[in-house]
Amino acid sequence: QKILLFRLLRLARLARMVRLMVRVRTLWLLVQGLLHSLNTLAWTFVIIMVLLYMFSILALELVQPDPAETEEYNAIVETYFSSLQATFLTLLQGLTLDSLGGIYRPIILAKPYLFLYFMAFILIVSIALMNLVTALMVESAMAQAASDREANKEFLAKKRKQMIQQLQDLFTAIDEDGSGMVDLEELRAADSHVQEYLQEVLNSDDPKELEHVFKMLDYDSSGALGIDEFCEGLMRIQEGKQL
Numbered sequence: 001q002k003i004l005l006f007r008l009l010r011l012a013r014l015a016r017m018v019r020l021m022v023r024v025r026t027l028w029l030l031v032q033g034l035l036h037s038l039n040t041l042a043w044t045f046v047i048i049m050v051l052l053y054m055f056s057i058l059a060l061e062l063v064q065p066d067p068a069e070t071e072e073y074n075a076i077v078e079t080y081f082s083s084l085q086a087t088f089l090t091l092l093q094g095l096t097l098d099s100l101g102g103i104y105r106p107i108i109l110a111k112p113y114l115f116l117y118f119m120a121f122i123l124i125v126s127i128a129l130m131n132l133v134t135a136l137m138v139e140s141a142m143a144q145a146a147s148d149r150e151a152n153k154e155f156l157a158k159k160r161k162q163m164i165q166q167l168q169d170l171f172t173a174i175d176e177d178g179s180g181m182v183d184l185e186e187l188r189a190a191d192s193h194v195q196e197y198l199q200e201v202l203n204s205d206d207p208k209e210l211e212h213v214f215k216m217l218d219y220d221s222s223g224a225l226g227i228d229e230f231c232e233g234l235m236r237i238q239e240g241k242q243l
Contacts, residue, residue: 029145029148032144032148033140033141033144036140036141036144037137037140037141040133040136040137040140044129044133047129048095048125048129051124051125051129052088052091052092052095052125053088055091055121055125056084056087056088056091057084058117059081059087059090059091059117060081060084060087062114062117063077063081063087063107063114063117064077064081065077065078066110066111069110069111070106070110072106073106073107073109073110076103076106076107077107080103090103091121091125094118094121094122094125094126095125095126096126097122097126100118100122104118160235163235164231164235167231167234167235168227168231170198171227171231173190174186174190176189180226180227181224181225181226182224182225198234213233213234216233217229217233217234
């Protein structure tokens, strides 16, 4: 009886841990997704830095002050494209399309051929690269979700195997005469710890629920249950499956 009680306490502790995991599953998935995306984010940072540096160098050659142009054009060039650092920050702003129109509009109106430069930057960096990064993260998340499903199946299978073993031990404890069959009288006379565990499996506090389930599992109305009927029936109820 002490060994049986010890096993029941261990199973109850496991059940509490499983319920906690279910409650924080969304948080766990988010944290796990972020951890698995670190590699993608690191390489995204590298390629963004390279592209911004290349387009900054190109901008310093193409976008330059011109006394023949308007004051607005020269003011924008002086503010946003006067140095490598200023150009880099300007393109970083353009990466997110953050108010970039107010910068490139006067420049393109003054020098229309620069339309090709800004359009190439928007298409390559802001649209193509960002969409590729999004696609990689989605693919990584889907792969991780598939892996989590497989791991969850293995966990549930292991949990089911352990629970069946526990139910078999309970059946042996209830079957006092060793006949290999458990009748309703033996179930009523079972130890209080055994009945409490069975009620936990059934997720019910009503003692009469055990008798109701016993009658449901007794398909042939023989008044007794074999070990397979007992274990499989309780497992299906615990898993929420229809008998």
